[in-house]
Amino acid sequence: MSSDLTNVLISCHCGAAKQTVTIGFESQKTAGPQDTSIDHSYDYRHNTGLLCASYAPIQVPNLLNNLVAYPEVSPDTDSVTTRHYFCSTCGCHVFRRRHTPTERESWGVATGVIAGRVGADGQLIETDDRDLLRVYGYTGVAETKDGGLAPFIHESVGNELPTPGPVKGEAKGGGEDVLEAHCHCKNVQFSITRPDASSHLPRSNFPDLITPYATSLNQEYTNPQDEKWWLRPRSKDDSTLTRYLAGTCACRSCRLISGFEIQVWAFIPRSNIFFVPPTTAPSSTLNTIPLDFTTLPSGILKSYESSPGVQREFCPRCGATVSWHDRWRPELIDVSIGLLDAPEGALAGNWLDWWHGRVSFEEDADNGRVGGAARWATGLIGKLAEGLRSSENRGREG
Structure with a gap:
């Protein structure tokens, strides 16, 4: 791994996934803050239990020990395949792997597990002044029907916010049992x-x-x-x-x-x-x-x-x-x-x-x-x- 790239320490709650990974795409040669989208899609909500999820691009991780792989195949014609890796002990989502038949695979790390940048000695750099991540947009907002959390985060971000899709059927005003x-x-x-x-x-x-x-x-x-x-x-x-x-x-x-x-x-x-x-x-x-x-x-x-x-x-x-x-x-x-x-x-x-x-x-x-x-x-x-x-x-x- 090039010393010009950014290595970060990651860990889940129980520590089973603790390791160092390199932030940035495989083709990236220099360090810099990574653009990260906040995904509100139906699949991500039901896969995480949360209303939105975010991953930062990384190079291929070295360790997948103690992680459960969950396969997920898109019905789209280009057959994008996504596989999520979560800790078998505490349930923390750690990695996402994506690939298509025509493109190389790409890896992402769940942003919440990133503790910070590490130096050559593998220790956290307490005084690090580099920015690691930045929000560049939102995905899957249309699938929320009501915008989910995107409008609240958006208030201070200033990026273009996709319009939520229409509600399927007529809202019943809280009468459902x-x-x-x-x-x-x-x-x-x-x-x-x-x-x-x-x-x-x-x-x-x-x-x-x-x-x-x-x-x-x-x-x-x-x-x-x-x-x-x-x-x-x-x-x-x-x-x-x-x-x-x-x-x-x-x-x-x-x-x-x-x-x-x-x-x-x-x-x-x-x-x-x-x-x-x-x-x-x-x-x-x-x-x-x-x-x-x-x-x-x-x-x-x-x-x-x-x-x-x-x-x-x-x-x-x-x-x-x-x-x-x-x-x-x-x-x-x-x-x-x-x-x-x-x-x-x-x-x-x-x-x-x-x-x-x-x-x-x-x-x-x-x-x-x-x-x-x-x-x-x-x-x-x-x-x-x-x-x-x-x-x-x-x-x-x-």
Whole structure:
């Protein structure tokens, strides 16, 4: 590898994928910031569980140990083939390999696993002043139907934003009773029901999304009044509780377990989640089982303990992030929003009420990263946070 190119350290949360890779295309001879697109396509959402994903071009990696390869073939006539590699232990997406019959293969690394540039001694360069990545555009936005997160990131980027495609069918104003969800390979299929009496039973502290832990007093986030903050009104003009709270997260754990900077969670009571056994197809509320992590048939989910008492689940076949839960609030589950198949669009506005005031743990965006990798992360999350808050302010003014 040429010394003129940029070598970076990458790692997933558990460390199984830790190694050095070279940023840039195979034909590239000199270092420089890499143009990176933010992909919002249907396939990427269901393959990752997130609303968008981003990869930086790299030269062929040396190590694929401990990674699961998930094949993906496009129905397009040019037969572009994409294969994703994710960690078999923590589920983190690490690499993407693409090739066509007429072009050489190309490799990408999930941007969230990049810790920073390394020197000749293999150590991170703490004072690195080189920019590694930059957003040059968006792909797959038309497949979101509603724009997904692209309009919020776009507010401060200034690149041309593709127009979302039309909603298929007429929106029903939140009247549907069941919302279907699945990973890309459909090994994981489940449904979510509207809030009911059981949805009020869980108890939970306020999340960092609402009450920043870094700057709040204990009594501010312990929720002494037992507010059911995860249950949300149908609209600002209708207080009927028909939706669930949703928001974004930039914590280090979410980044290193998904592989990307922007995680998206919906807070759903366990009593409102019903899984479809793998032998049942297509998904139907007539063939579902209530979510119980202790009795769910094997092979549907793989769990990873990201910290003591905290479990995260992902699909063992395609690597999609599915859920987060802990022992302190076992009846309230964080569900990865990219898995949802809401007819109105990726943001599932008839089901979810998005929190615009803050990106959860946005102060953590550069945790464990240095130089250009840290600046990329804080810049991206800063743009998202700014776009969300601007959108909220416009809504208030309207």
